Amino acid sequence: MQRLGSRDMGAEIERALSNPNLQRALDNAMATLYGRRGAVLGSIDFEALRRRARELKERALARNDELLAQVVERVTELGGTVAVTANAAEARDYIAALARDRGVRRVVKAKSMVSEEIHLNSALEERGIEVVETDLGERIIQLAGERPSHLIVPAVHKTKDDIIDLLARTMGLADPPTQAEDLTRLIRVDLRERFLTADMGITGANFVVAETGTLVLVENEGNIRLSSQLPPVHVALTGREKIVETLADIATFLELLPRSGTGQLLTSYVSLITGVPSTEVTDFGRATGETVHEREFHLVIVDNGRSTAAADPQLREALYCIRCGACLNACAPYTRVGGHVYGSDPYPGASGAPGPTSPRVTPKPARSTVCVPPAPGAPRSAPS
Amino acid sequence: MLTDLFIQSLRACGGEASSVGAAELPRALAALVGAGGLVVVTPELESLALELAERGVECRVASRLGAGDAGLEADLRAAEVALTRGLVGIARSGTVAVGPGGGNGGLLAALAPRHVVLLGEEDIVDSLAHAMQVISERFHGLGGEAVFITGPSRTADIEMLSVVGVHGPLGLHVVVVRREAG
Numbered sequence: 001m002q003r004l005g006s007r008d009m010g011a012e013i014e015r016a017l018s019n020p021n022l023q024r025a026l027d028n029a030m031a032t033l034y035g036r037r038g039a040v041l042g043s044i045d046f047e048a049l050r051r052r053a054r055e056l057k058e059r060a061l062a063r064n065d066e067l068l069a070q071v072v073e074r075v076t077e078l079g080g081t082v083a084v085t086a087n088a089a090e091a092r093d094y095i096a097a098l099a100r101d102r103g104v105r106r107v108v109k110a111k112s113m114v115s116e117e118i119h120l121n122s123a124l125e126e127r128g129i130e131v132v133e134t135d136l137g138e139r140i141i142q143l144a145g146e147r148p149s150h151l152i153v154p155a156v157h158k159t160k161d162d163i164i165d166l167l168a169r170t171m172g173l174a175d176p177p178t179q180a181e182d183l184t185r186l187i188r189v190d191l192r193e194r195f196l197t198a199d200m201g202i203t204g205a206n207f208v209v210a211e212t213g214t215l216v217l218v219e220n221e222g223n224i225r226l227s228s229q230l231p232p233v234h235v236a237l238t239g240r241e242k243i244v245e246t247l248a249d250i251a252t253f254l255e256l257l258p259r260s261g262t263g264q265l266l267t268s269y270v271s272l273i274t275g276v277p278s279t280e281v282t283d284f285g286r287a288t289g290e291t292v293h294e295r296e297f298h299l300v301i302v303d304n305g306r307s308t309a310a311a312d313p314q315l316r317e318a319l320y321c322i323r324c325g326a327c328l329n330a331c332a333p334y335t336r337v338g339g340h341v342y343g344s345d346p347y348p349g350a351s352g353a354p355g356p357t358s359p360r361v362t363p364k365p366a367r368s369t370v371c372v373p374p375a376p377g378a379p380r381s382a383p384s
Numbered sequence: 385m386l387t388d389l390f391i392q393s394l395r396a397c398g399g400e401a402s403s404v405g406a407a408e409l410p411r412a413l414a415a416l417v418g419a420g421g422l423v424v425v426t427p428e429l430e431s432l433a434l435e436l437a438e439r440g441v442e443c444r445v446a447s448r449l450g451a452g453d454a455g456l457e458a459d460l461r462a463a464e465v466a467l468t469r470g471l472v473g474i475a476r477s478g479t480v481a482v483g484p485g486g487g488n489g490g491l492l493a494a495l496a497p498r499h500v501v502l503l504g505e506e507d508i509v510d511s512l513a514h515a516m517q518v519i520s521e522r523f524h525g526l527g528g529e530a531v532f533i534t535g536p537s538r539t540a541d542i543e544m545l546s547v548v549g550v551h552g553p554l555g556l557h558v559v560v561v562r563r564e565a566g
Contacts, residue, residue, distance in 0.1 A: 032544040078527040134551055136539035153541060160543045169418070180545040188550060195462070195551075212523055222537040222552020225494040227527065247520045251513040265477040266512070266534040269552065272519065275527030
């Protein structure tokens with residue numbers, strides 16, 4: 001709270017409004033995302049799907065304790081390890097200790113908002129571990145020393161020219177490419193070798209299925225597939241509200257999330273990871289009956305205020321969110337100032353309302369987004 | 385026709401698709417991947433790999449072992465084309481699912497610049513819900529990974545400009561295999 005109180009929100013809004021690059025980036029991106037979503041919603045009964053998804057999330061959240069126990073049981077049976085952590089420090093410490101025990105020097109990391117929430121990167125870096133963000137947008141903001149400003153487009157606040165300058169400076173390029181294709185290829189080549197030599201991969205999870213112990217990960221770039229499958233240790237980090245009942249439920253969420261988030265019928269990749277794949281050991285071609293796990297898998301589930309939020313009828317709403325980011329693209333304040341002004345660390349908009357300590361309610365997202373009434377306990381006047 | 389819709393949907397999202405009779409498959413595949421550098425094939429397609437090799441295609445069967453295996457790492461670095469089998473296709477979105485079932489098909493297919501998937505015509509279904517049911521039955525009690533793949537790797541992280549080929553394959557080609565009598 002001191003952190004929020006020490007910032008002058010009015011001045012930040014002014015700065016955002018008078019930053020022509022930011023305004024140009026937001027104008028372009030918000031209109032594009034909003035338009036693409038609109039173009040694909042017509043082909044389905046969106047409202048019916050949305051009601052169905054909400055019912056599924058409500059049912060799952062009401063049984064969260066039971067489903068969590070089921071996830072622990074299933075993943076453990078399938079050769080994985082589950083750590084259920086109460087707060088950010090516990091989750092950070094678990095992953096840092098695992099990295100230390102396995103002698104990890106380099107981590108490749110896919111986009112994970114929970115990792116931003118618990119400040120994982122700095123915790124690993126303080127211990128001398130190199131953390132490489134591999135989602136293109138996340139890599140851009142990592143090189144810039146910034147934080148994500150949108151749920152699904154983390155570098156949405158930057159123009160192409162900003163990115164060209166950034167890559168020239170941080171990668172030491174005298175003559176940087178100017179086309180988006182070439183900039184992307186540059187990152188592909190730079191990160192490929194890091195993928196191949198990483199000791200640990202860290203991902204988030206969009207959904208966790210209690211029935212099967214399956215993680216569902218939604219992406220377009222392919223960095224989640226590489227981060228989860230390539231290194232010898234995979235750590236998936238997620239919030240306990242991501243648990244749903246069955247694999248069949250996932251079909252409903254997948255009809256909604258890509259359409260609403262990016263205007264795609266499906267993203268390029270949806271990974272369903274169930275425990276650890278194992279391979280039968282053969283001895284000169286003969287099966288031995290033994291199996292070995294192809295890699296090590298740890299699922300770290302964080303509470304960090306979610307149980308408290310679940311008990312509050314207003315805050316609970318945020319736990320039903322599937323994080324498509326579409327509300328931001330339609331939000332009058334967000335589309336003018338971008339995500340950094342919210343300081344909601346890291347979720348801009350209404351889904352950032354519940355905080356990690358009970359009943360911490362971050363005042364900015366709760367008040368500065370017109371669609372959300374102030375939560376009980378939230379300050380009624382602006383911190384200045 | 386689900387096959388026609390599948391091919392049309394896949395092309396709409398930047399993938400390539402073709403349809404070929406089972407008897408014609410080795411010849412058609414050799415033409416498709418022949419001059420494109422090392423083709424790495426998942427163990428379940430071993431006999432097809434032999435046929436491709438007979439036709440002069442530089443071809444290798446992927447190691448069955450997991451992370452840390454030197455043979456696997458060499459394959460991963462050298463593969464220009466990953467050839468794997470698809471489990472189920474979704475006509476409406478042009479999606480193909482690969483895995484689970486051990487081996488490193490998923491990993492190979494994520495790393496190689498081109499991914500070619502063989503999909504039985506009879507394995508194309510109409511909806512995501514139906515495909516999820518197929519996967520669910522496969523998963524029953526098993527560990528492993530399945531990936532729904534819809535077109536090539538892509539991003540719009542720079543000014544919303546659509547760019548194909550970020551970390552995953554730059555090209556995706558699904559070969560729908562028609563089962564023919566005789």
